[in-house]
Amino acid sequence: MDRRRFLELASLTGIAIAGAPLLGRADDDGGLAGTRHGMGAADDDDDYEGPLFVMVQANGGWEPTLLCDPKGNLNNSYDEGDIRTAGNLRYAPIPGAAALFDTHFSRTAIINGVDVSTNAHDAGQRNSASGRLGDGYPSLAAMVAGAGAPQRPMSFISFGNYDRTAGLVAPTRNGNPDRLAELSHPDRTSAADPASSTYHGETAHELIRLARKARTERALGEQRLPRFRHALETLATARQGSAGLQRLEAALPAPHATVLFRQAQLVVAAYKARVGVAGNLFLGGFDTHSDHDARHTPRMTELVQLVAFLWEEAERQGVADKLCVLMCSDFGRTPSYNGNAGKDHWPVTSMIAMGAGVSGNRMVGMTDDGHDIVPIDPATGMAAAVPATGIAITPAHVHRGLRRALGLTDSAVDLQFPLAVDDTFDPIV
Numbered sequence: 001m002d003r004r005r006f007l008e009l010a011s012l013t014g015i016a017i018a019g020a021p022l023l024g025r026a027d028d029d030g031g032l033a034g035t036r037h038g039m040g041a042a043d044d045d046d047d048y049e050g051p052l053f054v055m056v057q058a059n060g061g062w063e064p065t066l067l068c069d070p071k072g073n074l075n076n077s078y079d080e081g082d083i084r085t086a087g088n089l090r091y092a093p094i095p096g097a098a099a100l101f102d103t104h105f106s107r108t109a110i111i112n113g114v115d116v117s118t119n120a121h122d123a124g125q126r127n128s129a130s131g132r133l134g135d136g137y138p139s140l141a142a143m144v145a146g147a148g149a150p151q152r153p154m155s156f157i158s159f160g161n162y163d164r165t166a167g168l169v170a171p172t173r174n175g176n177p178d179r180l181a182e183l184s185h186p187d188r189t190s191a192a193d194p195a196s197s198t199y200h201g202e203t204a205h206e207l208i209r210l211a212r213k214a215r216t217e218r219a220l221g222e223q224r225l226p227r228f229r230h231a232l233e234t235l236a237t238a239r240q241g242s243a244g245l246q247r248l249e250a251a252l253p254a255p256h257a258t259v260l261f262r263q264a265q266l267v268v269a270a271y272k273a274r275v276g277v278a279g280n281l282f283l284g285g286f287d288t289h290s291d292h293d294a295r296h297t298p299r300m301t302e303l304v305q306l307v308a309f310l311w312e313e314a315e316r317q318g319v320a321d322k323l324c325v326l327m328c329s330d331f332g333r334t335p336s337y338n339g340n341a342g343k344d345h346w347p348v349t350s351m352i353a354m355g356a357g358v359s360g361n362r363m364v365g366m367t368d369d370g371h372d373i374v375p376i377d378p379a380t381g382m383a384a385a386v387p388a389t390g391i392a393i394t395p396a397h398v399h400r401g402l403r404r405a406l407g408l409t410d411s412a413v414d415l416q417f418p419l420a421v422d423d424t425f426d427p428i429v
Contacts, residue, residue: 048149051324051356051406052271053278054264054310055129055141057161058303058329060121060287063343064350065335066092066300069112069367074335077293087361096301100308106360111351111427113365113373115392116331119345121287124330128351129162130417131399137417138166140326140399141278144406145169147413153244154276159263161282168413247273251317256309260302264310272317281306286329290340296333303327307354320355324406327352328395335371348373351398353428357405364427365393378425396421401428 065071070092072080082093086105091097101108116127123133130137138146145156146168154172156165165171187205190196200208216232223229251269255262263281270276283303288296307325314320328351333343348371354360364381366374374383375390384390396419405428408414 046149046151046274048152048274048277050148050277050322051144052268052276052314052319052322053141053144053324053326053406054267055139055278055280056303056307056310056325056327057125057129057280057282058286058299058327059125059161059282059284060329061124061331061333061345062286062300062303062329062349063288063292063296063333064112064348064367065371066094066296067097067304068092068110068350068352069371071367071369071371073369074371075293076337077297089361089363094297094300094304096304096308100304103308104311104354107355107358108360109353109358109428110363111353111365111393111398112363113367113376113393114349114351114398115373115394116347116349117394119331119347121330125162126164127395128328128330128349130164131396131419132417136166137164138168138413139163139280140402141280142166142168142171143403143408143413143417145278147408147411148277152275152277154248154270156278156280157267157270157276158280159282161280163280166417244273244275248275253316260306261309264306264313268310268313268317268319268323271322272319281310288333288342289338289344290342292333292337292341292343296343311354322356324355324357324402325353326398326402327354332371346371351395353398353402353405357402357407357429359429378422381425381427391422391425393425393427394421397425397427401426405429
């Protein structure tokens with residue numbers, strides 16, 4: 001068969017060639033992101049009862065002293081006496097922070113003095129989201145989805161920032177609830193109208209489904225190239241997902257007026273409907289090299305309001321006991337202001353873990369009055385009596401603890417992407 005005829009046949013069967021793999025995209029390392037389970041694992045059949053993991057990233061490098069590592073002497077926006085507390089937590093007096101920490105302190109662990117070892121945006125995002133400074137590791141959210149239920153049609157929903165999958169799962173990007181009716185009810189003449197007539201009767205629809213399944217199984221039996229077998233398996237999984245999308249459509253509430261909140265609604269509803277496992281949310285605008293106080297505080301307020309809403313939605317949907325959240329950013333910001341009243345990049349940051357598997361009402365790690373790392377005693381998580389014997393917390397410590405809390409320790413994905421860090425210190429539990 002010549003090349004032109006092969007491409008014509010491929011286009012007629014719906015299989016993408018070369019640069020545009022079926023259902024999503026080629027993964028960052030060139031592999032095809034998709035299900036590992038193939039045709040035998042329809043979303044109705046999985047028994048996943050694990051956590052709903054959501055990563056919330058502050059893009060650009062947040063200012064921990066304006067949130068969870070408050071120091072009145074380093075900011076023009078509040079004094080030392082304005083710092084607030086909730087249980088054992090201390091936080092900056094920015095709008096929206098009380099609604100998050102006063103309500104959820106018992107499920108919150110704040111990890112301060114985290115050494116991200118870089119001032120570069122890409123490297124910092126990668127380190128905070130994957131636990132590894134070097135390239136090649138997936139986001140923790142992708143790992144949770146890939147280990148838990150990669151065959152679900154929206155197992156990993158991502159709205160941007162660092163979301164590498166390393167081939168563990170096919171990501172759903174920029175999920176649009178308004179299109180769900182068209183995807184979940186393709187046979188309706190008017191997709192959004194439940195009373196609409198259909199193009200085919202139930203009997204014809206079932207015959208079509210069986211014919212498609214038989215055709216795909218035939219193609220799989222004849223195909224020997226791994227890449228195209230993977231594409232066919234992904235196609236089969238997608239066709240099995242329409243029932244799940246109908247459950248998702250039923251689980252989605254009226255859309256919130258705020259875009260970020262609508263994204264949170266979709267991630268929670270996908271888990272509730274058993275079509276999703278993990279989500280990736282992010283907010284930009286934190287790279288405030290000028291006019292820092294006026295620009296950074298409103299973004300931080302939006303961030304904590306997003307996370308507070310995420311918890312409200314999880315409570316409303318009855319899945320709050322399953323929710324685990326990681327808040328992180330590229331790095332921190334300098335202790336002092338520059339000549340433009342801004343703050344520049346600083347390799348010391350904080351991370352916040354909340355919810356399922358997390359030992360809450362704790363502050364772990366420390367920074368000094370100049371926002372430099374204080375070496376800690378691994379046994380206590382606080383300042384080492386002899387600094388030379390202490391350790392610096394890294395994102396790898398946080399990710400090692402979260403992997404344990406999320407049930408990933410010693411799983412296939414955990415062994416595939418090991419973390420080079422001392423396992424005796426766990427800031428999460």
